[in-house]
Amino acid sequence: MHALPEPTVERLVQLSRLLLDCPENQITSAEIERRAGWASHTVRKDISYLPGELSSGLGYKVQALKAAIDERLGLTIQRRCCVVGLGRLGSAYLNFSGFELEGFKLVAGFDSNINRLEILQSRIPLYPAFKIPEVVQRFAIELAILCVPAAQAQAVSDILVKAGVKGLINFAPVALSTKAAVRNVYIVDELRYLSARIGNDADETLALNGEQTKEPL
Amino acid sequence: MHALPEPTVERLVQLSRLLLDCPENQITSAEIERRAGWASHTVRKDISYLPGELSSGLGYKVQALKAAIDERLGLTIQRRCCVVGLGRLGSAYLNFSGFELEGFKLVAGFDSNINRLEILQSRIPLYPAFKIPEVVQRFAIELAILCVPAAQAQAVSDILVKAGVKGLINFAPVALSTKAAVRNVYIVDELRYLSARIGNDADETLALNGEQTKEPL
């Protein structure tokens, strides 16, 4: 079995979720195109990498398709994760309830500020940062949502990875150097990227009165 | 002036920020490789798309390089943005202080829950959701950070875009259908993607393709 192309993995990850709230039993590649925006032949090509009999005359069997994707991508395993850094962003994710639904289990929150641990109320157990090695090992935590300030991100990531964490979502604007898998999510870069995309169309003007009348969607 | 390759834009966006906290005057492509993780020839190729004399014997001139990137990508314009949906995630970003530093101005927060508007304290002016068209037009808001529940994301995005918003960061797990530029950030998909990458220790089917080969810490 060969490695999947990187972009294919990315699309299949999304497709798997998309199939979650898909009430029908069958779905065609054309319908997936409509819902997700990828060309139908791209969808078919992606799916063709998966093993098994997934189609039946008029489309793919939703259950079987989702199962095949999850199986192939290793998404059937329930992974334990933690949130590190319980500022506004970290505690937002600490209280996010969408993890369990999709096979993740949030089992710990960490912060170096003891006061903060006492103030925060959460269903999830909270620990001081110095307990990261112990707790990560004890619960076999594999994934971490890293919400600490940029200055500490590299050091904290080192501790996490040493303790056994294999994947990180990094919200700080630093390029982590680590053997773990990393996904960077920095909102300012996202804004900058959007800025680049929308270009310098009609700027300068402070839109005094009339406002440009936009055509409907 | 030709369009830049998509991946180049993405790297230059990050490079521009990386140069922000770069105290030196000169930087070589090899040093950028060390800090950002891209091969030095990739860096040079990316930079070669930019106009102007950016190098001088022993590396690039940091100021000039950053200026050239920002100019080319349209990052010199200060864009106004807003946060829509002031739940935990939305209010976390509402209080994030990193926007101004990098040329963005957060000028409004919106939520449909009037109570919430009264409870939240923020330096940023808050408005009820029904005022989105008015406020977006009045302040010429171009970018929106969309933190509303999935069920409302499409409808709210329609209103924003109709009012003049040109780019959206979407935190909800839905594929928005819109003419605006969109960046999707859904944390569960990020976790799933990491899951796929780290596999099950026994399972090397996904064979991390080169990608992030970092040298040891």
Add this chain to the structure above:
DNA sequence: CCATGTGAATGCGTTCACAGCC
């Protein structure tokens, strides 16, 4: 020598076009 810059080669994902099957 150092490091940049760039045409040319390579490799990889996308797109195409059509064969196969329900």
Add this chain to the structure above:
DNA sequence: GGCTGTGAACGCATTCACATGG
């Protein structure tokens, strides 16, 4: 007929190798 599945063609970004400049 409609839809999937896939080898083959294509196009684009990456990578290479070497010419150029301080």
